Amino acid sequence: MMAKDIDWSSLGFGYIKTDYRYTRAWKDGKWDEGGLTDKAEVTISECAGVLQYAQTGFEGLKVYRTKDGHVVAFRPDLNADRLQSTCRRLIMPEISKEDFLKALDELIKANIDYVPPFGSGATLYVRPFIYGSGPVIGVKPAPEYEFRMFCTPVGPYFKGGVKPIKLLLSDYDRAAPHGTGNIKAGLNYAMSIYAGEKAHSLGYNENMYLDSGTRTYVEETGGANFLFVTKDNKVVTPKSDTILPSITRRSLMIVAKDYLGLEVEERPVRFDEVKDFVECGLCGTAAVISPVGLVHTKDGDIKFASGMEEMGPVISKLRETLTGIQMGEIEAPEGWIHRIC
Numbered sequence: 001m002m003a004k005d006i007d008w009s010s011l012g013f014g015y016i017k018t019d020y021r022y023t024r025a026w027k028d029g030k031w032d033e034g035g036l037t038d039k040a041e042v043t044i045s046e047c048a049g050v051l052q053y054a055q056t057g058f059e060g061l062k063v064y065r066t067k068d069g070h071v072v073a074f075r076p077d078l079n080a081d082r083l084q085s086t087c088r089r090l091i092m093p094e095i096s097k098e099d100f101l102k103a104l105d106e107l108i109k110a111n112i113d114y115v116p117p118f119g120s121g122a123t124l125y126v127r128p129f130i131y132g133s134g135p136v137i138g139v140k141p142a143p144e145y146e147f148r149m150f151c152t153p154v155g156p157y158f159k160g161g162v163k164p165i166k167l168l169l170s171d172y173d174r175a176a177p178h179g180t181g182n183i184k185a186g187l188n189y190a191m192s193i194y195a196g197e198k199a200h201s202l203g204y205n206e207n208m209y210l211d212s213g214t215r216t217y218v219e220e221t222g223g224a225n226f227l228f229v230t231k232d233n234k235v236v237t238p239k240s241d242t243i244l245p246s247i248t249r250r251s252l253m254i255v256a257k258d259y260l261g262l263e264v265e266e267r268p269v270r271f272d273e274v275k276d277f278v279e280c281g282l283c284g285t286a287a288v289i290s291p292v293g294l295v296h297t298k299d300g301d302i303k304f305a306s307g308m309e310e311m312g313p314v315i316s317k318l319r320e321t322l323t324g325i326q327m328g329e330i331e332a333p334e335g336w337i338h339r340i341c
Contacts, residue, residue, distance in 0.1 A: 004153075006114075006116075006153060008117065008122040008153070008155075009120060009121055010155070011116075011155030012155050013125075013158075014152075016114075016153055017040055017152070018114045018150065018151055018152060018153075019111055019114075020107065020110040020111055021036070021037060021040060021107065021149060022034065022035070023035070023036075023037050023146060023147070024146070025144070025146050026093045026144060026146070026147070027134075027144045031093065034103065034147070035106075036107070042146070042148070044133045046135075047135035048133050048135060048136075048142065049131070049132020049135075049136045050131035050133065050142070055091075055092065056129060056130065056185070056187075057086030057090055057129065057183065057184055058127060058129035059082060059127070059129070060079075060127055060284075061074065061126045061247075061285055062285055063115055063124040063340065064118075064123055064326050064328075065115050065117055066327055066328030069118075071108060071115050071340045071341050072326075072328070072338060072339050072340060073337075073338040074251075074326050074338075075247055075336050075338070076101060076104055076338050077097055077101070077335070080097040082183075082247070083095065083128060083130070084097075085183055086183040086184050091141040092130050092132065095147055101338065103128070103149050104126065105340050108126075108151065109341060111124075114151065114153050121156070122153055124151050124153050124154075125151065125285075126149065126150075127149065128149040129147070129148055129149075130145055130147045131145065131186075133145055156287075157290070162311065163291070163310075163311075164306070164308045164310070164311060165290055165293065166204045166292075166296065167206050167207065167221070168202060168204040168206075168207050168208065169296065169298075170195050170199070170208060170209050170210075171195075174191065174209040174222065175191075175212065175219070175242040176242070177211075177213045178241075181240075182242060182244060184244060189222065189223065192223070193222075204296060206221040206222060206223075206224070208221060208226075208295050210271055215271075216270055216271060217238065217268050217271065218270075218271055218274065219238060219240055219243055220238070220244065221282055223284055223287075224246070224284035225238070225246040225249040226238055226269070226280065226282065227249065227280070227282075227283055228269065228279065228281075229280070229281075229312065229315065230277060230278065231276075233262055233314055234262065234263045234265060235252075235256040235262050235264045236266075236267065236269060237249055237253060238268065239266045239269075248285055249283045249284070251322060252318050254333065255318055255322050255325070256318060259321050259330075260317060262314070274302055275302050278305040278306065278312065279305070279313075279314055279315050280295075281311075281315040288319055291310075291312060293306070293307060294308065
């Protein structure tokens with residue numbers, strides 16, 4: 001294996017075209033055999049379901065080169081499960097877990113030289129997605145679909161690396177009760193773009209969204225779940241039917257309990273509690289876990305005791321332990337690491 005001539009340490013979180021991607025088409029009620037292609041462009045009808053009614057869902061996972069030289073993915077079976085959940089909610093054909101993992105293995109082996117070296121700070125990000133490719137003019141499911149999976153080497157999600165970030169308490173809603181907030185649908189992220197750009201223009205890295213029903217409880221950001229730490233080191237994460245079930249967040253809660261011996265709690269978190277937490281982090285595949293230094297509200301800033309200079313001790317240990325598991329430096333729970341080669 002020969003790594004590509006890329007300055008891994010300077011990578012941001014952006015798209016770099018790799019050599020191959022995986023594609024598979026659904027037509028006449030069944031999936032075709034599928035396979036790799038070197039063509040990054042897609043051709044679809046102007047009346048395709050994805051263009052007319054946003055019928056699409058996606059996933060995000062990372063592939064790592066471990067300390068002992070193996071190339072692995074972190075809990076991709078859960079990505080397959082979550083994509084199936086998205087497909088059911090959007091009336092799209094499901095990809096089986098076996099076919100999902102087979103596509104992942106083929107894709108990574110074909111692009112093996114794009115897997116960043118161990119210790120470089122970069123990873124290979126994988127984006128599986130399904131969309132309605134067949135023409136549909138009435139509001140109904142598309143007659144044809146395409147499943148694709150591509151990969152791209154990436155650096156840190158937030159510019160400047162792992163440093164405390166600033167959030168804006170958003171006036172906008174991310175998801176409605178009984179809506180699609182708990183699936184990874186493209187339309188959810190489209191709804192967050194306007195609010196996200198507004199936050200960026202005001203000097204904030206992300207938004208903090210509250211529940212749209214009562215604007216009382218903390219939900220998530222545009223693309224990550226929250227973890228809070230109490231004064232007595234309990235790790236608390238918000239619970240709601242409109243929050244996306246982050247694989248990283250679920251994994252961090254297990255790390256907190258089983259590796260660090262901390263008490264954990266998943267429950268509704270009132271916004272008026274936020275000022276009482278000493279640490280706050282945003283967690284997701286792209287960010288892993290990023291520390292939050294403050295949340296700006298119309299009534300002033302909520303500043304966490306961990307500050308804006310460095311991440312707090314619990315968030316730091318959570319990140320260190322999880323990345324150690326992903327990189328093969330710490331023994332992983334059974335089934336967490338999918339070895340590709």
